[in-house]
Amino acid sequence: MRAAGARELLRRLHDVMAARTPVQAKLDQVAELIADALESEVASIYLLRDGMLELFATRGLKQEAVHVTRLAFGQGLVGTIAESRAPLNLAEASQHPRFAYRPETGEESFHSFAGVPIIRRETSVGVLAVQHAQPRDYDEVEIEALQTVAMVLAELIAAAGLLDDRTAGNGRAAREAVSFRLQGLKLVDGQARGIAVFHRPRMVITNTVADDADVERDRLASAFVRMREEIDAMVSRAEFAGPGDHDDILETYKMFAFDEGWARRINSGIDSGLTAEAAIEAVSQAQRIKLSSAPDPYLRERLHDLDDLSNRLIRIVSGKLGTAAELGLSADTILIARNLGPAELLEYDRRFLQGVALEEGSLTAHMTILARAMGLPVIGRLKDLREQIAEGEPLLLDASGGGLFVRPAQAVVSNYEAQAALRAKKQAGFQAIRHLPAQTLDGTRIQLMMNAGLRSDLPALDLTNADGIGLFRTEFQFLVSATLPRKGRQIALYRDVLKAAGDKPVIFRSVDIGGDKAVPYMVDPDSPEENPAMGWRALRLSLERPGLMAAQARALLEASVGQTLNLMFPMVGEPWEFDAARAIVEDRRLRLQQAGIPHATGIRYGAMLEVPALVEVLDELLPKLDFISIGTNDLTQFLLAADRGNPKLADRYDWLARGVLRYLARVVTEAHAAGVSVSVCGEMGGRPTEALALLAIGVNRLSITPAAIGPVKAMIRSTTLAPLQAQMAGWLKTPGANIRALLLAAASEQQIILD
Ligand code: PEP
Ligand code: MG
Numbered sequence: 001m002r003a004a005g006a007r008e009l010l011r012r013l014h015d016v017m018a019a020r021t022p023v024q025a026k027l028d029q030v031a032e033l034i035a036d037a038l039e040s041e042v043a044s045i046y047l048l049r050d051g052m053l054e055l056f057a058t059r060g061l062k063q064e065a066v067h068v069t070r071l072a073f074g075q076g077l078v079g080t081i082a083e084s085r086a087p088l089n090l091a092e093a094s095q096h097p098r099f100a101y102r103p104e105t106g107e108e109s110f111h112s113f114a115g116v117p118i119i120r121r122e123t124s125v126g127v128l129a130v131q132h133a134q135p136r137d138y139d140e141v142e143i144e145a146l147q148t149v150a151m152v153l154a155e156l157i158a159a160a161g162l163l164d165d166r167t168a169g170n171g172r173a174a175r176e177a178v179s180f181r182l183q184g185l186k187l188v189d190g191q192a193r194g195i196a197v198f199h200r201p202r203m204v205i206t207n208t209v210a211d212d213a214d215v216e217r218d219r220l221a222s223a224f225v226r227m228r229e230e231i232d233a234m235v236s237r238a239e240f241a242g243p244g245d246h247d248d249i250l251e252t253y254k255m256f257a258f259d260e261g262w263a264r265r266i267n268s269g270i271d272s273g274l275t276a277e278a279a280i281e282a283v284s285q286a287q288r289i290k291l292s293s294a295p296d297p298y299l300r301e302r303l304h305d306l307d308d309l310s311n312r313l314i315r316i317v318s319g320k321l322g323t324a325a326e327l328g329l330s331a332d333t334i335l336i337a338r339n340l341g342p343a344e345l346l347e348y349d350r351r352f353l354q355g356v357a358l359e360e361g362s363l364t365a366h367m368t369i370l371a372r373a374m375g376l377p378v379i380g381r382l383k384d385l386r387e388q389i390a391e392g393e394p395l396l397l398d399a400s401g402g403g404l405f406v407r408p409a410q411a412v413v414s415n416y417e418a419q420a421a422l423r424a425k426k427q428a429g430f431q432a433i434r435h436l437p438a439q440t441l442d443g444t445r446i447q448l449m450m451n452a453g454l455r456s457d458l459p460a461l462d463l464t465n466a467d468g469i470g471l472f473r474t475e476f477q478f479l480v481s482a483t484l485p486r487k488g489r490q491i492a493l494y495r496d497v498l499k500a501a502g503d504k505p506v507i508f509r510s511v512d513i514g515g516d517k518a519v520p521y522m523v524d525p526d527s528p529e530e531n532p533a534m535g536w537r538a539l540r541l542s543l544e545r546p547g548l549m550a551a552q553a554r555a556l557l558e559a560s561v562g563q564t565l566n567l568m569f570p571m572v573g574e575p576w577e578f579d580a581a582r583a584i585v586e587d588r589r590l591r592l593q594q595a596g597i598p599h600a601t602g603i604r605y606g607a608m609l610e611v612p613a614l615v616e617v618l619d620e621l622l623p624k625l626d627f628i629s630i631g632t633n634d635l636t637q638f639l640l641a642a643d644r645g646n647p648k649l650a651d652r653y654d655w656l657a658r659g660v661l662r663y664l665a666r667v668v669t670e671a672h673a674a675g676v677s678v679s680v681c682g683e684m685g686g687r688p689t690e691a692l693a694l695l696a697i698g699v700n701r702l703s704i705t706p707a708a709i710g711p712v713k714a715m716i717r718s719t720t721l722a723p724l725q726a727q728m729a730g731w732l733k734t735p736g737a738n739i740r741a742l743l744l745a746a747a748s749e750q751q752i753i754l755d
Helices: 003-016 021-039 076-084 141-161 213-236 245-257 260-271 277-295 297-318 342-346 366-374 410-432 459-466 473-478 487-501 538-544 546-559 576-595 613-622 631-640 658-671 688-698 706-715 723-734 739-750
Strands: 043-051 052-057 088-091 110-119 125-133 179-181 185-188 190-199 332-336 353-358 378-380 394-398 403-406 447-451 471-472 506-509 563-567 602-609 627-630 676-678 700-706
Touching: 003 021, 003 141, 021 043, 021 125, 021 366, 043 076, 052 076, 052 125, 076 110, 076 125, 088 739, 110 141, 125 141, 125 190, 125 394, 141 277, 179 245, 185 297, 185 366, 190 353, 190 410, 213 245, 213 260, 213 297, 245 297, 260 487, 277 297, 297 342, 297 706, 353 394, 366 378, 378 506, 378 576, 394 410, 410 706, 447 459, 447 538, 447 706, 459 706, 471 487, 471 700, 473 487, 473 506, 487 546, 487 627, 538 546, 538 576, 546 563, 563 576, 563 627, 576 613, 602 613, 613 631, 613 658, 627 658, 631 658, 658 676, 658 723, 688 723, 688 739, 700 706, 723 739
Parallel strands: 190 332, 332 353, 353 378, 447 471, 447 700, 471 506, 506 563, 563 602, 602 627, 627 676, 676 700
Antiparallel strands: 043 052, 043 125, 088 110, 110 125, 179 403, 185 378, 190 394, 394 403
């Protein structure tokens, strides 16, 4: 359907609905208009009444079916569309598994079927469907035309009083004034208490059909200018945890805001007769549907950013500004939203923001990465959240268990308060030993370093007084960027890290991308991986893309002027891989030398031990190394063949399994005998009991998450190591020994602080 045709259809729809005729007559005419415009034999309008989708009007199906055919959400094709809020486009309707034949409609003579949801306030309130006798696929333009019509219909139906807002899938009626708990997914750990503040009740567009397309185009153009200014201002605002990281994140945001393709699509909506607001919403709805079915989770996240921007643009264009951030927070707040973009989160006054609860959200979303950097607990995937709670309700968010308590009972609040007091007390205890060395009671000094990956992690170095950064995950910068970070950005980050560390050592790890840390610009869409953790990732990927590795090496070398660069490679599988990686770095060093460009005075090389077979060739590898770092997250999952991310295998993924500890003990002994320093940089080292086991097998360097430095230091300072090492040696040789139980008993005897 050409733009002029679409415009004409919208106009006529508008006229029909504005006329002083009975509602039923209007809907009948609308069905006629749509069928004519789309040259379809059938056009039907289903509307939600008393929780069922009822056929309200049709051209082409039997009239006896009107107000008789009724389908529940999820039932038949119409119910499926309403439930999923996504269109269906079928050449042969009866082959769809949800097809439910309704004899009263006489629809057996029609084969093809296309339907779109009629959505209001993000809820399906009906379905608009067309059918043809001949099997055919509807093209994208036709589906988009149907969506546009459905959007206008939603407004017109509401204006005609045909929509009872209470019937619009609102689960709130079921809600009693009792407390209840919603289960979601922990995105950022922590606990928080506050009142529910809705980020933004979604704007309801009340004017969809435009009088003058030129006026709408101008409104849109000025809104784009204003939005781009706002984004630029946000990028340059320095109030975020540390300057820099959000530049990378907002880069994606900017990419969309300045994307001419997006503006063009909105303008073509305006050409077809929509107001600027309606055209933005139409494009956004189409995107939302696309994103929810995108196979790549990273891509899905990026499209959330686009959704975030659409909302912002609608608010600007309609002059109806006012997110909760703009209105200003005044009390402890748990922010409620379907999803949040990174820039939206940055607009909030951090002093009042205690936590975030989302209907969507994921661990890899930019917003999640930001919230983690800000120390803000977040729960995601809370289904129908905004339907179940109301603005201003008291909430208690317990991210560790993924639970959101609504109007929490007194017992829950008391429990929370007791836990908070305990945490504060413990925290104060850790602060008190901040300046004391991580040394056992019998004098063994343990190097206690921290893991980092973002600029915003750097202040933790000072707060925890860690001995350095034992693992800097350089891939984080790649993960939060829309494109490969340029050399300048890489150098700037590495310089900032080294500056923050001062005299303390920093061990950089070359990028570990691929697998679950996929970045869109490096993904090979033609070869999805069945076992990404054992797939094309880390050093394997880097060696196949030597340009990437060389560029990173150069950035690291240039950032390390006047000092030694500590560099390790992830997932080394065989010694030759280490040699190949080292050769790339050495080649870069030589070139910098020849070009007279200042760079590091020396390089200390290390390898991550994560691939089990490497241990069988340590005799060959160790002489080449200055240090080795054991990545117990990956190594354990490979040793025990138990996926580190699978909650069902949590018991099997046991760091204290005798097999794992014996294996680690062997590595430590061999490395120390060869004069190579060993550290453990996996999560294992951040748990006091597991860290105690590591000490007992001879590990004296740990690199752990900053929050664990206090608890692990408290453990170290309360341990007498020598007898424990002797005990451990015995346990490892004892068949059937339950090391965890033995260790806990020994710790209790020694009064070692384990939490
Ligand atoms: C590990 O595998 O233990 C490790 C530290 O690397 P990552 O968690 O980044 O895979
Ligand atoms: Mg790893």
